[in-house]
Amino acid sequence: MQFLHxxxxxxLPALLIPVFIHLFQLRRFKIQAFTNVALLQKIRFQTRKSSQLKKWLILLIRLLAIACIIIAFSQPYLSNQTAEKNSSETVVYLDNSFSMQAIGPKGSLLNRAVQDVMTGFDETEKIGVFTNDQSYKSTSIKELKTDLLSLEYSQDQLDLNTLILKGKALFSDSKTSSKTLVLVSDFQQHDDAISPKIDSTIHIVLVPLKPINTNNSYIDKVSLEPALNANYTLNVSGKSSSETNAPIPVTLYQDQKVVGKSILEKSxxxxxxxxxxxTVEFNGKLSIEDTQMPYDDTFYFNIPKAEKIAVLAIHENSNSTFLKKLYADDEFIFQSQNYKTLDFSQLKTQNLIVLNGLNQISIALQNSLKAFMDAGGVVVMIPSKDGDLQSYNQLLATQTNHRLEPLTTQEKRITNIAFNHPVLKDVFEEQVTNFQYPSVQYYYPISSSANSVLSFEDQQAFLIQFKALFVFTAPVETEASNFVNSPLIVPTLYNIGRSSLKTPPLYYWIGAENTFDLKVNLQKDRILKLANKDAQFIPLQTNFNTKVSITTTNDPSEPGHFSILKDTDTLTHVSYNYTRTESQLRYSDLSKIQGVLIENSLEATLKNIKIEANVTWLWKWFVIFALILLAFEMLILKYFK
Known part of the structure; x- marks a missing residue:
């Protein structure tokens, strides 16, 4: 017999208490006067010998009962050497997300957990182990040792329901074996409430690991804005959960060269x-020093070489001067052609086409514009007062089922601005209410107001988007509207132009869906690659006439600068960073979860699992013995005379 505690x-010295009570309990008899001793004749006298026997018997029962209770608390068990090896199964989840880099009492949380798993099982014992990005079914520590010691951190995070499902898949189909799922994590707090679906056939043990402190400093984001003398101002924003006011030194690199230093201050x-x-291009890296988690101490960004956007304005009788001013030469390549002398071969080389006041859109132009939009181009249609409604609606039919209705002569103010629409998002610091709204004298009503960029006061659309087609419902020439003199025209048409070619931003987040365009003519069956000195991959890409649209999600898997390669030629660079979702070190409250066991020590948890799988527990029997002895004591006190 062995004992867990x-x-x-x-x-056990508590056994002396009833002994002392027995030895020092002295009964003193008192003399009671009776008027007639004949009244006592029916009393049965107890002999001194029988009285002492009763006392010794009660003492023995009490000693045995107390001893049984003490032994029960020590949890005795017998080793079951003949038990089948597969009578119990254990699957362990090791959270290898970045927050497990935090420092605990015995080193980083992940490294400590790995050591506990390696020492908590016999080398040949079959177990299941899985992480956020790897799974091992029915394997041994001896086979896993190399993989566990080289386990890398991952950006992936799994919720509790997903962990239970993945863990369940690593158990066998046996219905007789005892299954235990051990989830080892710091259980970071997320926006979603923890409400796992517990499987009653599996014994789930949660082992939350906590760092010594939750102080962490990191670079959160960067942004760029033009400055004086044709320079850029790089805005750097950091965060820190440290309770001290110590400044955080930050270093700026261009490639591998230090080009600047500053500090991040709490004040x-x-x-x-x-x-x-x-300059032409800037591959930048920001770095701080923080001992808690190194993954968020580096931030990569890239100021790409500016690609000019090709804009073609097709006009008939309207003046396109305001468009030429908007689409300046520093960012755009602007052309203006008369509809009657239009060179159709020029359409496929454009990024944005503006139909400025055409009275009629021919079938040939409609077909060319449809092919242009299908290839990723963007079209803006500004109607004419004398426009052919049928041809307008035929163009709309390529993108939507909604139609323009006949011209209505009525003055209307443009009062509703869709601040969250992609065209106007981030244009206004706050939602403006005291704006000098422009107006129109007549307009073409449309049967939809969904996805409107600008609307009249009665919610009728003035500018509305249908996929790649932006439609103005009213002419913008000066005799019909004062919109061209309104401040709204600049951000509206400028951002529509910018959206026609999605140039890469300063950086991307790894794991998110990122899409950007490259202005390049790519021959059929040719592809672009993303590469740096450590990795190379082929992203998802769509080849259009004048550009290639690239989408990345799970690749790359590590941060850094990546070259976009056409064969061996570098077109530009893009930068990727890990998300900062784990940097705040906030932890979930597990006490509200029902149906699971919560343990604070992985080492003790694995020890208990190992014991339970190979022993026969005896503590219940000692509890039963103690209850039986106490019952005997009550019977003796009541019936033994």
């Missing part, structure tokens, strides 16, 4: 700026 035997909300020269 032998320290309870320190309570300035951990923000700072760098002034960068307006």
């Amino acid at each position: 032998p320290e309870f035997f320190y309570a 300035k909300n951990y923000k700072t700026t760098f002034v960068l020269p307006n």
Whole structure:
């Protein structure tokens, strides 16, 4: 017989308490006067010998009952050497997300957990192990040792329901074996409430690991804005959960060269700026020093070489001067052609086509514009007062089922701005209410107001988007509207132009769906690649006439600068970073979860699982013995005379 908690035997001296009570309990008899002793004749006298026997018997029963209770608390068990090896199964989840880099009492949380797993099982014992990105079914520590020691951190995070489903899949189909799922994690707090679906056939044990402290500093985001003298101002924003006011040094690199240093101060909300020269391209890296989690101490960004956007304005009788001013030469290649002398071969080389006041859109132009939009181009249609409604609606039919209705002469103000629409998003710092709204004298009503960019005061659309087609419902020439003199025209048409070619931003988040366009003519069956010195992959890409649209999600798997290669030629660079979702070190409250066991020590948890799988527990029998003895004591006190 062995004992799980032998320290309870320190309570055995408590057996002396009933002994002392028995030895020192003295009964003193009192003399009671009776008027007639004949009244006592029916009393049965107990002999001194029988009285002492009863006392000794009660003492023995009490001693045995107390001893049984103490032994029960020590949890005795017998080793079951003949038990089948597969009578119990254990699957262990090791959270290898970045927050497990945090420092615990014995090193990083993940490294400590790996060591506990390697020492908690016999080398040949079959177990299941899985992480956020790897799974091992029915294998041994001896086979897993190399993989566990080289386990890398992952950006992936799994919710509790997913962990239970993945763990369940690693058990066998046996209905007789005892199955235990051990989930080892720091259980980061997320927006979704924890409400797992517990499987009653599996014993689930949660082992939350916590760092020594939750202090962590990291670079959160960067942004770029033009500055004086044709320079750039790089805005750097950091965050810190440290309770101290110590500044955080930050270093700026261009490739591998240090080009600037600054500090992030709590008094300035951990923000700072760098002034960068307006060079052709800037591959930048920001770095801080923090001992808690190194994954979020580096931030990569890239200022790409600017690609000019090709804009073609097709006009008939309207003036396109305002478009030429909007689409300036520093960012756009602007052309204006008369509809009657239009060179159709020029359409496929454009990014944005503006139909400025055409009275009629021919079938040939409609077909060319449809092919242009199908190839990724963007079209803006500005109607004419004398426009052919049928041809307008035929163009709309290529993108939507909605139609323009006949011209209505009525003055209307453009009062509703869709601040969250992609065209106007981030244009206004706040939603404006005291704006000098432009107006129109007549318009073409449309049967839909969904996805409107700008609307009249009665919610009728003034500018509305249908996929790749932007439609103005009213002419914008000066005699019909003052829209061209309104401040709204600049961000509206400028951002529509910018959206026709999605140039890469400063950086992307790994794991998110990222889409950008490259202005390049790519021959059929040719592809673009993303590569750096450590990795190379082929992203999802769609080849259009004048550009290639690239989408990345799970690749790349590590942060850094990546070259976009056409064969061996580098077209530009893009930068990727890990998301900062785990940097705040906030943890979930597991006490509200029903149907699971919560343990604070993985080492003790694995020890208990190992014991339970190979032993026969005896503590229940000792509890039963103690209850039986107490019952005997009550019977003796009541019936033994």
